[in-house]
Amino acid sequence: MYEERASRLSGAVVWVNRPDGGGAGRVLPDGCMDLLWHEGRLLVAGPDTRAYVTDGAQGVWVGLRFYPGTAPAVLGVPAYELLDRRVELSDLWPAAVVRRLRARVGAADDPVAALEQIALERAVPPDRSLRRLVEALDAGHPVAATADELGLGARQLHRRSRAAFGYGPKTLARVLRMQRALSLARGGVPLAETAVRAGYADQPHLSREVRELAGLPVTGLLG
Structure with missing residues (x-):
């Protein structure tokens, strides 16, 4: 439990x-x-x-x-x-x-x-720029636009992301997008609609990404 x-x-x-x-x-x-x-x-x-x-x-x-x-x-x-x-x-x-x-x-x-x-x-005071980065990517904002909003160059953003998250902002965006999709699907949203709302091109794109990150198809995770 x-x-x-x-x-x-x-x-x-x-x-x-x-x-x-x-x-x-x-x-x-x-x-x-x-x-x-x-x-x-x-x-x-x-x-x-x-x-x-x-x-x-x-x-x-x-x-x-x-x-x-x-x-x-x-x-x-x-x-x-x-x-x-x-x-x-x-x-x-x-x-x-x-x-x-x-x-x-x-x-x-x-x-x-x-x-x-x-x-x-x-604990130390949170880094507000990192929090803003997570919030923007979790909302589906593009990485490049988010970097511009934070006033960071691509290399600087990647370096800070690796130190904070372990990987670059594009990987973080993929992970957060998968979690959004699973939350929607577990809430009963049909998979085709889940794909659109979570920011995927279509349902097959959702299926490929989830299988790559989670090792199982979406239906297997939901089951």
């Missing part, structure tokens, strides 16, 4: 997942990074360019999903170093610090709140 709620950290979400023993799962690209707690371990899920297939590990998973582009400032690592990876937090922070944090979360009555507090203590 999966549950989530808005975090006290701006734009973030905290969640708990209690696998039902149904085997491997599938985590879709969403432009985000997560701080994870599982069986006494603290881990970081980097940004994905394709679906991440979990190994079906049992036990409770607790996570904090950062707003796109905000995790690197908290973790102290550019996002591209964690692209398509899951790593121990001790690979990024001093081992002694992580040991204390593991003990702190493990002893907490509410591991969700404890994990959230770790991120809050290291």
